[in-house]
Amino acid sequence: MTYALEISALAKTYKGGFQALKGIDLTVEKGDFFALLGPNGAGKSTTIGVITSLVNKTAGQVKVFGYDIDTDLEKAKSFIGLVPQEFNFSQFEPLMHILVNQAGYYGVPKPLAIERAEKYLKQLELWDKRDEPARALSGGMKRRLMIARALMHEPQMLILDEPTAGVDIELRRSMWGFLRELNKQGITIILTTHYLEEAEMLCRNIAIIDGGEIVEDTSMKKLLAQLDVETFVFDIKVAATVAELEQFVEQSQEITYRVIDDHTLEIDLNKSQNLNQVFAQLNVANIEVQSMRNKSNRLEALFVSLINKKSSATKNKSQSATVGAN
Amino acid sequence: MNNSIALKSILTKEIQRFMRIWVQTLVPPAITISLYFVIFGSLIGSRIGEMGGFDYMSFIVPGLIMMSVITNSYSNVASSFFSAKWQRNVEEMLVAPVPNWVIVAGYVGGGMCRGILVGLIVTLVSLLFVDIQLHNIWVIIATVVLTSATFALGGLINAIFAGSFDDISIIPTFILTPLTYLGGVFYSISLLPDFWQGVSQANPIVYMVNAFRYGFLGISDVSLVTAFAVIIFFIVTLFTIAMTLISKGIGLRS
Numbered sequence: 001m002t003y004a005l006e007i008s009a010l011a012k013t014y015k016g017g018f019q020a021l022k023g024i025d026l027t028v029e030k031g032d033f034f035a036l037l038g039p040n041g042a043g044k045s046t047t048i049g050v051i052t053s054l055v056n057k058t059a060g061q062v063k064v065f066g067y068d069i070d071t072d073l074e075k076a077k078s079f080i081g082l083v084p085q086e087f088n089f090s091q092f093e094p095l096m097h098i099l100v101n102q103a104g105y106y107g108v109p110k111p112l113a114i115e116r117a118e119k120y121l122k123q124l125e126l127w128d129k130r131d132e133p134a135r136a137l138s139g140g141m142k143r144r145l146m147i148a149r150a151l152m153h154e155p156q157m158l159i160l161d162e163p164t165a166g167v168d169i170e171l172r173r174s175m176w177g178f179l180r181e182l183n184k185q186g187i188t189i190i191l192t193t194h195y196l197e198e199a200e201m202l203c204r205n206i207a208i209i210d211g212g213e214i215v216e217d218t219s220m221k222k223l224l225a226q227l228d229v230e231t232f233v234f235d236i237k238v239a240a241t242v243a244e245l246e247q248f249v250e251q252s253q254e255i256t257y258r259v260i261d262d263h264t265l266e267i268d269l270n271k272s273q274n275l276n277q278v279f280a281q282l283n284v285a286n287i288e289v290q291s292m293r294n295k296s297n298r299l300e301a302l303f304v305s306l307i308n309k310k311s312s313a314t315k316n317k318s319q320s321a322t323v324g325a326n
Numbered sequence: 327m328n329n330s331i332a333l334k335s336i337l338t339k340e341i342q343r344f345m346r347i348w349v350q351t352l353v354p355p356a357i358t359i360s361l362y363f364v365i366f367g368s369l370i371g372s373r374i375g376e377m378g379g380f381d382y383m384s385f386i387v388p389g390l391i392m393m394s395v396i397t398n399s400y401s402n403v404a405s406s407f408f409s410a411k412w413q414r415n416v417e418e419m420l421v422a423p424v425p426n427w428v429i430v431a432g433y434v435g436g437g438m439c440r441g442i443l444v445g446l447i448v449t450l451v452s453l454l455f456v457d458i459q460l461h462n463i464w465v466i467i468a469t470v471v472l473t474s475a476t477f478a479l480g481g482l483i484n485a486i487f488a489g490s491f492d493d494i495s496i497i498p499t500f501i502l503t504p505l506t507y508l509g510g511v512f513y514s515i516s517l518l519p520d521f522w523q524g525v526s527q528a529n530p531i532v533y534m535v536n537a538f539r540y541g542f543l544g545i546s547d548v549s550l551v552t553a554f555a556v557i558i559f560f561i562v563t564l565f566t567i568a569m570t571l572i573s574k575g576i577g578l579r580s
Binding site (some may be wrong): 015049052054055074077080084088090097098100102105107108153 | 329334
């Protein structure tokens with residue numbers, strides 16, 4: 001089977017000796033919407049840099065739609081559209097020039113490039129700015145310009161490195177819609193983001209990278225199923241006194257409640273419990289609930305626990321190495 | 327992959343860049359050359375008399391045009407490529423399936439276009455001060471094309487290594503300008519003592535200026551064959567260096 005992306009034993013050590021990637025393996029199927037997550041400095045951008053040939057790898061193999069970047073680099077590049085983390089266009093060039101020239105680098109003839117530039121600038125609501133220099137755009141517009149630029153050669157795989165960083169909620173949601181639509185058309189999308197809600201909402205598969213190693217590589221569904229406990233926040237409609245609420249908490253069995261203030265209760269719910277039990281207990285105590293929400297994003301809770309597990313494992317390893325050395 | 331479209335795109339971008347800032351790129355050489363003509367041609371030149379059998383003004387015209395071509399083809403590529411590195415828009419080309427030779431050819435072509443265009447402007451300005459004669463138009467064209475290619479390649483290599491804007495002004499200030507002024511623009515090297523004539527022969531600009539002057543006036547301190555051999559040697563060497571640097575990703579890929 002040919003994958004959109006196949007990475008094996010990929011390692012990168014920078015000049016100063018910093019080992020950014022320690023031999024990672026990763027596959028992304030064609031048509032997937034894939035999240036590559038990790039804390040700052042985990043190796044996400046280095047991985048993307050190697051795939052797009054902006055970073056020279058130290059070891060390992062990368063194949064894009066079956067083409068090895070060592071032997072068929074130009075062919076491999078033609079499948080990829082990149083939306084980098086930082087703005088990397090000339091601030092002085094008008095939008096139309098940026099887009100048409102970019103298409104030209106991929107061999108797209110000028111009349112077709114102009115047609116596509118119009119299509120994407122209109123879709124991304126930048127058409128009115130087409131003759132303005134890029135520096136005149138707002139941050140959100142610059143992000144959209146980079147998406148338009150990445151699409152000019154109609155790539156089969158789109159790699160987005162933090163595409164919604166610093167973008168307001170409304171615009172972020174419209175960008176999600178746009179990306180979903182592209183994915184529906186068959187474009188494989190690889191996304192890195194710090195907004196875990198974004199990854200949870202958009203992506204079907206996920207890999208988490210930390211310290212240059214893949215610590216999780218699974219489907220979003222399976223990953224979320226690992227979550228043992230979810231915390232809900234209940235807003236109480238009629239204010240009870242804190243003492244009354246505490247009395248309720250003490251008397252309650254099976255479910256763990258915490259009193260936050262006279263209007264708020266927090267409830268930890270594990271997989272064997274359900275919300276009906278909670279509402280039954282609250283009904284008996286005459287506590288009326290105004291609204292309810294998840295305390296944290298589900299993926300966020302898992303992400304934090306996976307990263308913590310990794311760092312404590314590293315700590316233990318280094319401690320035992322120190323003991324061994326003694 | 328159609329490399330000619332990619333090449334045309336880089337070339338178009340380069341030409342659009344220097345045309346967009348024409349006040350900074352095309353006007354200053356015209357002003358500088360006018361000053362040279364007023365000072366060295368009219369004021370001082372009239373006291374110098376003849377040089378190589380021609381009045382001083384006619385003698386220095388080819389050298390002054392060549393000086394503008396050299397400076398502009400070099401600085402165009404040096405500043406444009408470094409600015410593309412600095413703003414990171416060089417990545418637009420690096421992520422695309424553009425062969426390295428197309429990147430080199432595109433930037434060098436852009437530098438040559440500016441060098442040759444400035445050369446034309448300076449020639450037109452010269453006509454206000456002196457009657458220009460043509461001895462061999464093909465030698466003029468060949469010299470200006472090859473010289474602009476040489477220095478555009480030099481500017482590219484400079485920009486690849488440059489880490490700051492200072493780094494793209496060091497070579498023009500400390501190497502290019504002295505070599506140009508000592509390259510026989512203002513004097514015939516046959517006037518120098520033997521030792522300094524020998525030293526001058528190590529200066530590649532001497533060959534370019536003399537070949538160019540031959541095209542206008544039919545006189546040269548060096549043989550035409552040697553001059554073209556030297557220029558072609560420099561082009562081949564600099565092209566090989568530029569290709570190697572870009573292929574290895576020096577200053578471009580981490």
